[in-house]
Amino acid sequence: MDNTLILSCSHRKNSVSKQVADVCQERIKIFSADTQATTFDFGENPLPMWNEEVWNESPQWQQDLAPLREAAEACDSLIVIVPEYAGMVAPMAKNVMLFLTTELIGHKPAVLVGISAGIGGSYPIAEMRMSGYKNNRILWLPDHTIIRSAGDFKAPFESARQKESLEHLDHSIKMLSEYAKVLPAVRSSQAFINQPFPFGM
Ligand SMILES: Cc1cc2nc3c(=O)[nH]c(=O)nc-3n(C[C@H](O)[C@H](O)[C@H](O)COP(=O)(O)O)c2cc1C
Helix, strand or coil: CEEEEEEECCCCCCCHHHHHHHHHHHHHHHHCCCEEEEEEECCCCCCCCCCHHHCCCCHHHHHHHHHHHHHHHHCCEEEEEEEEECCEECHHHHHHHHHCCHHHHCCCEEEEEEECCCCCCHHHHHHHHHCCCCCCCCEECCCCEEECCHHHCCCCCCCHHHHHHHHHHHHHHHHHHHHHHHCHHHHCCHHHHHCCCCCCC
């Protein structure tokens, strides 16, 4: 059974990102029956901002990070849901990327899902594609999904915009499942295990 980790990177409780994460869970059941999905909702359970004690593996950080590390290590693929705040990706998304290492998620396929209450949502995608992947080597798929008017994105998905967003999300989930089948070969290769450039090239 495949395992998908969904990271809902909103700072808010009862967030739209979590609502979209729930839709992802439902669509995975439909289109990828062999996949088990787990959601981390950082609005409900926020991770503190990174500080240098992470490098020292302080007991507090070990405790705070244990669930995320365990889930990241176990997953075959990720869905990273990134809301737009003031024309930026929500800071939690970048914070989370600092905790995820190559050992945990390197060369695992991941779909980006941008969230906007209005007609935005592209800036968080651009930011995540530009940065945040270098040291952990998460593998963003070429296609991403942007959910606009995201507050309305719920069943029965009646408007043209909702239908189109759902089609994009469904396609992303199907592609993610295909990538997840083949990429373990990369992680088990000697080239990956030797890792000569831990901080990128
Ligand atoms: C601090 C803040 C800033 C926001 N700035 C933008 C923005 O620049 N562009 C946009 O499209 N939506 C913006 N929004 C609206 C969010 O995209 C919308 O509230 C969305 O539901 C947030 O997702 P969340 O509920 O998962 O946190 C902002 C929301 C917050 C809380």
